[in-house]
Amino acid sequence: MPQFDFANVFLPQFVWLVGFFALLYFGIVKLTLPKLGKVIDTREGKVRSDILGAEAAKAESDKMAADYAAGIAAARDDARAVLTAAKAKSAKSVETKLAKAGGKTDAMIDDAETRIAAARGAAMGEIEAVAAEAAQAIVTKLTGLQPAKSDAQAAVKSAMAA
C-alpha cells in the first residue's frame, strides 16, 4: 500500500496538511464564522425580544380585558343602585301624595258633614216653626180658640221629641 511508504509519503503530506489547515482555520473559518455567529446571536436576541414584546402586549390586553369586565360590573352595580333608589323615591312620593290627597278628602268630608248637620238643624227649626203655625191654625179652626204661639211651639217640640 502506498500509504505505508512512510519515508517518501509522510513528510510532504504532513507539511502541506498543516499549512492548509492553518490557512483553513485562520484564513477562512476565523474570517467567516464570527460574522455568522453575530447574525445568529442577533437573530436569537430579536426573537427573544419579540417574544417578550408579545408577552407584554398580551399582559396589557389581558389587563385591559379585566379592566373592561370590572368597568362593566361596576356600571351594572351603579345602574342597579340607581334603579333601586328611583324605585324607593317614586314609592315614597306616591305615598306622600296619597297621604296628602287623603287629608284633603277628609277635610272636605268633614266640611260637608258640618254643612249637612247645619242644613239639617236649619231644616228642623223651620219644620218646627211651620208645624207650630200649622198646629195653631188647626187648633184655631177646630176650636175657634187661638192658642198662644209659645204653647204651640212647646207642644210641637214635645211631639217631635217623642
Added chain:
Amino acid sequence: MSGPMEQFQIKVLRPIEANGYDLSFTNSSLWMAIALGVVAIFMFVGTMRPQLVPGRWQAAVEYLYDFVRNMVDETVGPEGKRFAPLIFSVFIFVLACNLLGLIPWVGAFTPTSHIAVTLGLAAIVFGIVCIVGFALHGFKFFKLFWPAGSGVLLGAFVFVIEFLSFLSRPFTLAIRLFANMTAGHVLLKVFGTFVVTLGSFQALPYVFGVLPLAVNVALAALEVLIAVVQAYVFALLASLYLNDAINLH
C-alpha cells in the same frame, strides 16, 4: 488495468525541497487545496452578506455551523463554545476531502485515505487537547488518568492504562478515518474491475457486468454516507477529547 491500490499512489506534481527535506506539491496536496477552495467558496459566499433571514447559501453554512455548535455544546458544555470554530474546521476539512475524493472520472484523490494526512489531523487535535488541558489545569491535567477514590497501587495501575489509552487516541482517530476511506475506495475499485472483466465476457458481452455495476452504484451511495459519517465521527471524537481536557472528569 490498474490495481485497486494504484489510486492511493502519491504523484509529485512539483518537486520542492527545503534543507534536504522533501516538501513536494503532490496530488494529495492538490486535492487538499481543492477541498480548501470549495470550503472557502462555501464559507465566503455563505457569509458575504449575513442577514437575519438567511438566504440559501447562508442557511446551508448556518446549518453546518449549528450542527457542529450543538455537538460541541452537548459534549463539552458552555466552555466549549470558543472551540466550535476549531471543531468546525476539522469537520468541514475532513468532510470536503472525503466527499471530493469520491468524484469519479476526474482522477480525484482522497487525502484522508492517507494515514499521513489523518495522523496529521489527529496530531493537530491531540496537540490542541494537550495544550488546552495543561493551559487550563496545569499538572492537575494528569488527574484525568487517575481514578477517583482508589488505592495507590490500583490507582497507579489504572493510571498507566489510562495514560497509554490517552496516547493511543491520535492513532485510533487517524487509523479509523484512514481505514474507512481506504477500504471504501478499494471496494469501489474492485467492483469496478469486476464490471470490466465480467462485462467483457466473450460469449455474452455486457450481461454479467450489470451485477457488479449495480453493487458499485449501491456502494457509491454507501461511500457518500461513510464520508459524512466519518467526518462526523472524527469531529465528535475531537470534541470528546477536548471535553476531557476542559472538564477533566
